[in-house]
Amino acid sequence: MKELYALVDCNNFYASCERVFQPSLRHVPIVVLSNNDGCAIARSEEAKALGVGMGAAYFEIRDLARIHGIRVFSSNFALYGDMSSRVMTTLEEFSPDIEVYSIDESFLKIKGEMDPLEYARKIRQRVWRCTGIPVSVGVATSKTLAKLASKKAKKLGGAFCIDAVNLTKILESCQTEGVWGIGRRHALKLERWGIMTAADLVKCKNDWLMSQFPVTVLRTVEELRGLAVIPFEDQPESRKSVCSSRSFKKELKTFEELSEALLTFVARAAEKLRHWELYSQALSLFIQTSPFGSRPKYVKSVTVQLPVATADTTELGGVVLDLLKKVFKNGYAYKKAGVVLLDLVPEKGIQPDMFDTVDRDKRQRLMLSMDKLNQQLGRDTVRTLGSGTKRQWATKRELLSKRYTTCWSELLEVK
DNA sequence: TCTGGGGTCCTAGGACCC
């Protein structure tokens, strides 16, 4: 029996999440903003129809929002993350083989016992009933085609299946840039050769593709031909890096301000690490000025290997300060900075250092009790000295909705 | 005035070694 892939994609996910707990927002245009209320990262269909572009800066659409009564929200990741896991749990009812691809998408492997289109419709109904989130489901013989099918599904009532009969037509109607794995740059290059659609793409010779593009493009083309060559990843590989970074509301100019921010970021990153029971073996730090405007620009990053693998906030904090001393330059207005922990290994697999003088058991107990307190009493209840109290850089989130599902004090009230 | 954050993979080129 032929194996098929279904892609289940939540429609305008963040906007839909806002809607679940405020039914009055149904049919009302909604926009969700990025951090710092900077730009639009999700739009309901109504907002798209009004011309709000993906990534549009808030200051550019503010008038439009006022005129048309668009409801604007700061991003509420506590809510979206929780809604996401509800959706994914529901999907597990349908297939044991599930690859959670992102916060709002999953691939399912399905054996073709049932009519695939019927199956896709069932998934849709079930997710809607259990979570209140509308999804689109696309089914095909490869993940790339399933992505394409789900796009089609968005326009055609929520479910679509690509088969041998309609394949050519679908490929002809799809611009190269609309294909999963073909981005802006590759599309432009293809265009110069007169390759405009997915149908043109599948006609290309493999040798030629290999000579002009990275292998990833060849893989994508094979998938468009219906061959499943991109692996299905049920068991997500252990992650390889973790990053905590932020754009600042107000630009930072002094070493002290930047170090406060970076020490907070490294604390966040280390907390994630401990949560996944991983240690990092290298640390990277970057600082940069705004890419916009005419003021002097400076972008710098540094990476170091750590002598001992660690997830210890204070230890990593020391490294951060050393690195910042190396890259910091006076006279610039820094707009963004971040810390990346790299070369992650499981706690069990670490190489102890013969000359290590730190009592690691003790330090680890300290970190874990800190995490526990922060989890119970709220983020940053306990934190290390140096991460600051002024928080000049703090994120702006003025239009935040409630954390309906993860915070007792913000539950939905029914009158 | 105001322009996101967090990932992965691939490749070219340099350093180094035999």
Add this chain to the structure above:
DNA sequence: TCTGGGGTCCTAGGACCC
């Protein structure tokens, strides 16, 4: 001092994704 090929490892940057 110059000559050559071939291999590995690392890193920075590019491209892509949501």
